Amino acid sequence: MATRTDTLTLEVVELIGTVVARYHEEYDRAAAEHSLTGAQARVLGLLSLEPLPMRKIAVRLKCEPSNVTGIIDRLEARGLVERRPDPADRRVKLAAATDQGRRTARELRDALDFAREPLAGLSDDERTVLxxxxxxxxGEEAP
Amino acid sequence: MATRTDTLTLEVVELIGTVVARYHEEYDRAAAEHSLTGAQARVLGLLSLEPLPMRKIAVRLKCEPSNVTGIIDRLEARGLVERRPDPADRRVKLAAATDQGRRTARELRDALDFAREPLAGLSDDERTVLxxxxxxxxGEEAP
DNA sequence: ACCGATTTACTTGACATCATGAAATATTCA
DNA sequence: TGAATATTTCATGATGTCAAGTAAATCGGT
Structure with missing residues (x-):
């Protein structure tokens, strides 16, 4: 059993903690290079794939919709995102990345070599095992 | 090579993103059960091991020392942490967990089965490989 | 060994962001 | 018409930065 006092399990837990910390450092650093916060970068990344209603953004971020209003406000003020009406439902506002927003999102992705660079040290077989x-x-099964 | 368009690498990157998200959910949930924020729980965990000067806490958290002041203020107001003078340097204030703080930190650790429970599905050999x-x-070597 | 200048540790204040929750508005749906 | 939904606004609190201030230690020149 994997109990709390199991040395091996504790080592893995600590390593995962390190991975989480490293992930955030890289993410925030990449975002800061574009004068974005982590939350703004995350939303911009989502919207660069497809426009989303405010409510769905809140679901993805696991936060209150009222919070999304402010994040989109700030992205919109910088011309990276725009609000559009949803033709199918006039209550809904769709947030969509502008051309400049998509450009910034692409640069962000390219700068985010957190996983790309360290994974380069592993062989294909090792990456498969990982x-x-x-x-x-x-708890996921093979797709 | 592990390029950005390498499917296997992208899968691993995505899985790591999921691990990071899961880690935070569990951590924040466990903290919230004790009416603590994530940052407060993290600092309390550090201080449950050993007292630390404010400045070292800031280094561990990778934030400004002025930020630590507020976090310790709130933990101290709840009796989980206390400030002590450092006998060796009167400029320094040591933040130390109180008995109650250590108790809370232990309960937090016990509740944090993020890694313990999912890792239980892996054998010892698999955990070693992981x-x-x-x-x-x-980029760490074996200790 | 002394003393002034610099550095270090912490706090305070002003401000931005992120997060929640309650209330208000507009729109849809039963 | 009345209930439910989508968004915003407002009040509030936690977290984060930066600049300025206070107290204490350290350094360098005499």
């Missing part, structure tokens, strides 16, 4: 172990750890 | 792959990914 992928499968992470999947099982997360 | 540990070694994560270490190499993070």
């Amino acid at each position: 992928r499968d172990l992470l999947r099982r750890m997360l | 540990r070694d792959l994560l270490r190499r990914m993070l």
Whole structure:
């Protein structure tokens, strides 16, 4: 059993903590290079794929819709995002990335070598093993 | 090579993103059960191991010392932490967990089964492989 | 060994962002 | 018509930065 006092489990837990910390450092650093906060970068990344209603953004971010209003306000003030009416439902406002927003999102993705660079040290076989172990750890099955 | 368009690498990157999200959910949920924020829980965890000067807390949190003042203020107001003078340097204030703070920190650790429970699905050998792959990914060598 | 200048540790204040919750408005749906 | 939904606004609190201020330690020149 994996108990709390199991040394091996504790080592893995600590490593995962390090991964989480490293992930955020890289993410925030990349965002800051474009004068964006982590939350703004995350929303811009979502919207660069497809326009989304405010409410769905809140669901993705697991936060209150009233919070999304402010984040979109700030992105809109910088010309990275725009609000559009939803033709199908006049209550809904769709947030959509502008051309400049998509450009910034692409640069952000390119700068985010958190996983790309350290993973380069692993062989294909090793990456496959890592992928499968992470999947099982997360309780996902092979798609 | 691990390029950005490498499917396997992208899968691993996405899984790591999921791990990060899951980690935060669990952490914040466990903290909220004790009416603590994530930042407060993190600092309390640090101080439950050893008292630390304010400045070192800021280094661990990678934030400004002025920010730590407020976090310790709130923990101190709840009796979980206390400030002590450092006998060796009167400029320094040591933040130390109180008995109640240590108790809360222990309960927090026990509630944090993020890694314990999902890792239970892996065998010892698999956990060892996972540990070694994560270490190499993070650029650490065996201690 | 002394003393002034610099550095270090912490706090305070002003401000921006992120987060929640309650109330207001507009629109849709039963 | 009345209930439910989508968004915004407002009040509030936690977190974060930066600049300025206070207290204490350290350094360098005499």
